[in-house]
Amino acid sequence: MTDQAIALPPEPIRNSDAVAGQWKLIWRRFCRHRLALAAGVVIFLIYLVALFAEVLAPVSSQTYDSRYTYAPPQQLRFAGYDTAGRFHPLYVNGYSMKVDPIALSRTYVPDPAVVIPVGFFVKGEPYRLWGLFDLDRHLIGPAEAGKPFYLFGADRLGRDVFSRTVHGTRISMSVGLIGVAISLILGIILGGISGLYGGWVDDVIQRSIELINSIPTIPLWMGLAAAVPISADPILVYLWITVILSLIGWTDLARVVRGRFLSLKTEDFVIAAHLDGCSRMRIIWRHMVPSFMSHIIASVTLAIPTMILAETALSFLGIGLRPPVVSWGVLLQEAQNILAVSSAPWLFLPGLAVIVTVLALNFLGDGLRDAADPYEY
Numbered sequence: 001m002t003d004q005a006i007a008l009p010p011e012p013i014r015n016s017d018a019v020a021g022q023w024k025l026i027w028r029r030f031c032r033h034r035l036a037l038a039a040g041v042v043i044f045l046i047y048l049v050a051l052f053a054e055v056l057a058p059v060s061s062q063t064y065d066s067r068y069t070y071a072p073p074q075q076l077r078f079a080g081y082d083t084a085g086r087f088h089p090l091y092v093n094g095y096s097m098k099v100d101p102i103a104l105s106r107t108y109v110p111d112p113a114v115v116i117p118v119g120f121f122v123k124g125e126p127y128r129l130w131g132l133f134d135l136d137r138h139l140i141g142p143a144e145a146g147k148p149f150y151l152f153g154a155d156r157l158g159r160d161v162f163s164r165t166v167h168g169t170r171i172s173m174s175v176g177l178i179g180v181a182i183s184l185i186l187g188i189i190l191g192g193i194s195g196l197y198g199g200w201v202d203d204v205i206q207r208s209i210e211l212i213n214s215i216p217t218i219p220l221w222m223g224l225a226a227a228v229p230i231s232a233d234p235i236l237v238y239l240w241i242t243v244i245l246s247l248i249g250w251t252d253l254a255r256v257v258r259g260r261f262l263s264l265k266t267e268d269f270v271i272a273a274h275l276d277g278c279s280r281m282r283i284i285w286r287h288m289v290p291s292f293m294s295h296i297i298a299s300v301t302l303a304i305p306t307m308i309l310a311e312t313a314l315s316f317l318g319i320g321l322r323p324p325v326v327s328w329g330v331l332l333q334e335a336q337n338i339l340a341v342s343s344a345p346w347l348f349l350p351g352l353a354v355i356v357t358v359l360a361l362n363f364l365g366d367g368l369r370d371a372a373d374p375y376e377y
Contacts, residue, residue, distance in 0.1 A: 073151060
């Protein structure tokens with residue numbers, strides 16, 4: 001028997017992407033999208049602010065001091081000394097008030113001679129975190145309780161705009177999240193039924209979508225919001241506004257889901273699942289919906305900023321959430337006067353929170369949409 005080299009099979013290519021699961025591939029591609037990753041961190045921090053609003057805000061949203069109406073924002077300063085020569089690593093300057101002898105109006109200007117020490121986790125107003133824990137520590141605030149501390153300035157009643165913006169984050173972000181969750185459920189169920197069954201069921205659902213989309217958005221919002229009694233409880237108004245936005249926002253997603261169901265129900269893997277004895281619900285949720293998850297993710301992430309802007313617009317027009325509920329829209333509604341435009345522009349700072357949130361959500365949606373198709377390069 002002659003010696004003969006035996007040809008060994010080639011070494012298999014070790015490509016981790018070839019054996020990785022769907023969600024692992026999605027995560028890997030999302031991590032390569034730096035802008036979307038940064039936006040995701042921003043959104044995570046914003047929801048942390050909403051979750052711990054009482055801890056992060058120096059005072060409650062309703063605390064006021066009439067001595068500092070329309071006080072301008074105070075600048076945080078580092079490493080300074082007061083008049084007694086004591087060193088303070090972090091402080092703000094107090095105010096000096098001037099009275100216009102003609103208009104009899106008060107104006108506040110920073111007074112470098114007045115030093116207000118600022119600390120972290122300082123003792124301040126007591127509050128009940130999540131309705132469970134009685135606490136009195138705030139992340140940042142004046143070392144001596146009662147001293148003026150207005151990082152975003154004060155409004156017409158002397159309320160801290162920064163604290164109200166922090167508290168408004170909870171309402172505005174939860175409206176978007178809950179509203180999109182309801183719209184997602186309605187869109188997938190009604191769109192799936194429309195595309196899967198067809199016939200008169202499809203006609204009824206599609207004509208309903210066309211009817212809703214044919215009505216101008218603002219008049220429709222105004223009509224539905226007008227149905228909420230003025231004397232209704234603020235929590236009830238909040239729930240109604242969430243439902244109103246959800247009932248309008250499900251139509252686009254339903255049409256996307258319907259189109260995908262129409263194209264997928266004749267695919268080989270769906271027919272194979274039918275022949276294998278899978279139930280209709282299992283085919284929908286285990287086979288059809290995951291196949292166009294990228295469309296759902298894109299629709300959901302882009303719908304959240306739409307919900308936030310809708311709530312802001314409703315509250316700004318005075319037909320949405322109303323005081324004492326605090327949201328970004330309510331804060332902007334209180335700033336729509338000539339005095340705010342001319343003398344107190346810091347009242348529009350809650351609008352900056354809206355802009356940052358909407359941009360971050362759009363960047364996050366773009367990254368998730370691209371990452372949900374990990375096999376497309």
